[in-house]
Amino acid sequence: MKSYKEQRRISLILRYTLLALLAIVWIFPIIWIILASFSYNDTGFVSTIWPEKFTLQNYIGIFTSKQFPFVHWMANTFFVAVISATLSTFVTICVAYVLSRLRFRLRKPFLQIALVLGMFPGFMSMIALYYILKSFNMLNLFGLILVYVGGAGLGFYVAKGFFDTIPRAIDEAAEMDGATKWQTFIHIGLPMSRPIIVYTALMAFIAPWIDFIFSGIILSSSGNSKNYTIAYGLYNMVHTTKGTSTLYFTQFIAGCVIIAIPITILFVIMQKFYVNGITAGADKG
Amino acid sequence: MFQRKKKLPQAATYKEVWQRGDTATKLSFLIMGLAQLKNKQWVKGFGFLITEVVFILWMAFSGVSTLSMLTNLGTIKHKKVVYDATQGVYLTKMPDNSVVILLFGVLAVILVIAMIGLYVANLKSVRNLYVLHRDGEHIPSNGEELKSLLDQRLHVTLLAIPIIGIVAFTILPTVYMISMAFTNYDAKHSIGFSWTGFKAFGNVLTGDLAGTFFPVLGWTLVWAVCATATTFFFGVLLAMLIESKGIKHKGFWRTIFVIVYAVPQFISLLMMAQFLDLQGPLNTLLLNWGWISHPINFISASANPLVARITVIVVNMWIGIPVSMLVSTAIIQNLPQDQIEAARMDGANAFQVFKSITFPQILFVMAPALIQQFIGNINNFNVIYLLTGGYPMNNNYNGAGDTDLLVTWLYNLVFGQTQRYNASAVLGILIFIISATVSLIAYRRTNAFKEG
Amino acid sequence: MKLWKKIALSSSSIIAVALLAACGNSSSSSDTKTDTEKVSGNVKLWVDTTQVSYYKKIAKNFNKKYPDVKVKVTQSPNGSANAKTDVAKDPAKAADVFEVPNDQLGAMANQGYINPLSPDATKAVKKNNAAVSAKGVEWKNKLYGYPFAEQAQTLYYNKSKLSAEDVKDWDTLTSKGVIATDFTVPYNFYPIFLSAGTYLYGKDGETLKGTNVNNQKGVNAMTWYAQQKHNKGVMQTSNALNQLKSGNATAILDGPWDTANIKKVLGKNFGVAPYPTITIGGKKAQMQAFLGIEAFAVNSHTDTKNQKAAATLAQFITNKQSQLIVYKNSGQIPVDKAAQKSSVVASDEAAQAVMTMAKPGNSTVMPKMSQMATFWNLATPLINGAYTGSIKASQYPAKLQTFYDGISKAN
Incomplete structure (x- = not known):
């Protein structure tokens, strides 16, 4: 019989092997995407793992293309993301704080209505949203921001879960000392919720970079590709042009890689907040 | 809308207020805000008064006609093509635009409801003032009223903007789309349509779409169960593997998996579709290695439905496991160790500990999140739309493929060539009913519904 | 099998001739109008993303002849292949003139998204372009699009x-x-x-x-x-x-x-x-093969005062000169009879193959x-x-x- 130590060693080696294997399986397609972005290809389809010919032309092309104003898309998306993140965070935190810390008569109905509204598929609202924005002449980036911010009021679950974990005694103590609820919110609630603010802001910041549906519906009618955000612009690049689109396919991949990098980094940074948010929310339901 | 009195009025009925109140109080039943103004609550009083004036003006100039048009969604239903000799071109006289009529009709209804709510709030405020007068108590001044917005009524202040957003961008569109299900808004009536009651529901449940609806619904449920269960179960296992004793650089391992989740889905899934193509890199690689003799048709339009469905679930695991791994990690790190130690002492092996202690505990904590994930998977548009587009086609279906979920089919009905808007609205309502039923049962059972 | 094709061919050409004659008679009175009659207005044009650059050139040519029409060339949301759904989303916001494949014309005409061509324009389209292309845009005895290219695999x-x-x-x-x-x-x-x-x-x-x-x-x-x-x-x-x-x-x-x-x-x-x-x-x-006719159609939601300008633009961007520009830039095969005979097209074997395919018996519209x-x-x-x-x-x-x-x- 092998010694206990020996057994442990074998078990560890097995576990490392398994983990490495899984990691390779998981990361392999991602590496392939990055490789493909450096490949020379004019048929709109990448059929090999290792590019037959490496080129930087895709990256140069995407930044200099006249048809696909990539830099404009980046700027637009950044603009939308920053404003939407600021306003959405404010809205979400307000709602979450109120629902978690304050008690008022319509609190429960509000929670129930929010739950019900969240179960309607979002697509159902798209046609209506389009016409609402149109009637205010807002079929542009500002309209898109409004849509994102307007929806933020219902995305309070994670933040509410976080506030629920803060003992109420802290608030009560502050009120005993004569603080108004506003003061409690500003001087106690907000400082304590820094992690959840960061999380909410990052999530709201990322949303415009990955949403290709709403942005498409709202921005496409302008007919000016300089008004697009990056997700719709890239998506549009491979979906609307026939024939010649094959020429741009590798440029599309290059563009994708460029925006995937910052988002991935952001996400890796905030994974801690993400976990805290989910588990805290799950604790209290 | 959010009036809440610290002191509940002592059984002062509105009748009493009406009979015994002064003139301003009585007039307040008709002209909102007068009682408040008389008591020098200027902001509140003028707020009520101006709102009422604006509302009445709006009703007179456009509200009434907007609401009355809602009854038939416009009178002209058919277009007319006429020749304009002076210009030498044909012109089309359009039907009334029912989309706009319906949308603004719904908006008008919401405004009327809000006004009624405000009127009730006004009455309550008037009654409150009356009671304070009657009992000779202190009447809050204008300043005190405003201050309370930052204290007792802070929720009103903080919720005002979010609620406007929710009403405009969620409730209004949702109500609008629900109403659409009761019209004949489709390719044939794309500009002027009318109310048709439950006809569209009939089409979906028993008519020409029924043969597609029920199979697609079945697959949607199978998919939601499989997708939720696989990602959760393997996510837990992966988390335990990384968390197990002796593994170093845990953060590094976790990050590798998280990267997959972090890459925007329209990129990772669109590329995955190529990766898995009949002539794609994966098949090329497997062929070169000699693992397979024929390329596997994973997800293309001519794939075997079963293969395609399994592939979709597997790809979803690729994307979904990292998230549930992250979450389970956090739970595992916070698990009380004493129970596990005690079990170990009693001679339980690793598997038994996992089965009887770790897994149930994780399940308990994750239950509400799992329900949400399940609902999310029923509506998981991205994975299907970007990966397979609903393919492979099914010759028994009407405009849907074997991997289409209800939600992607809904999308096809709206934005595809067939333009069956009313049917898509019906689908949306049915998806809602399914989601609501499932989560209601599940929440009841997990007893996590306590907070409402 | 050969027989029916012959019948189809001869009958369709007879119809075409008859129609031509009929139109010739009915609109001879309006022939007196000159082409350079004052046309003014604002017109928005939708083309595919990759076509924007050369349609801007064509629009410039147009403005040389009609300086009072302001033309805005933009890309359509999802490409001409999705013209019907793009227009349906909001006809009032869609372009005044847009590109559309002929198989969507019937539905769009039924739904009232597009206007038929005036008798004058009908006559011109039928006179200048291959018979099959005019047939391709005809719906219930009216033409609904200005054809500019034919597509057959x-x-x-x-x-x-x-x-x-x-x-x-x-x-x-x-x-x-x-x-x-x-x-x-x-x-x-x-x-x-x-x-x-x-x-x-x-x-x-x-x-x-x-x-x-x-x-x-x-x-x-x-x-x-x-x-x-x-x-x-x-x-x-x-x-x-x-x-x-x-x-x-x-x-x-x-x-x-x-x-x-x-x-x-x-x-x-x-x-x-x-x-x-x-x-x-x-x-x-x-x-x-299927024969597809690419055409430009005029939005019926366009303001009355811009209708004439829109129709004029649609006619101009599908004339011989414009068709040849499109051919040069994207290889789309012209339908204009004179353009088809021009030396560049005649010497292009790919274009010739498509034109062979366009013949009855080889393809169906x-x-x-x-x-x-x-x-x-x-x-x-x-x-x-x-x-x-x-x-x-x-x-x-x-x-x-x-x-x-x-x-x-x-x-």
């Missing part, structure tokens, strides 16, 4: 592997080489039914109950698909171009929009030919029925099912009947 092949003789017949082609194609795209393969001798929506393409696939001819077509599954020279792929480049395939079926790419891929081995003959039901028949939307949805699984074998031979009649019922519903 042709056979592209690698000259180093296949000879011009080899590609004349599907059977020799697939025994000597490999053709990469996609059976899940009914645009590629539904015309086999037409080769088999059936009609889609009748001879005129406008008869709701005129599809006659549920018979031996239809079964023959289904059998043909099933046979291709076992044909070593036929490769099912979603990326034919890539297979042609990698050398796995020696021929593909593709349209003029890809000609430039294929030339790049094949270099000096570039070969192009009309579709081959196929053996169907034991007989040789010409493999048919895509019907404009509003049921076409359902047709595309239902044809895909039918053809693919026969090809993969998920529809068994014994099920053919039943499936064909279901298909017929599905596409023949008055919606």
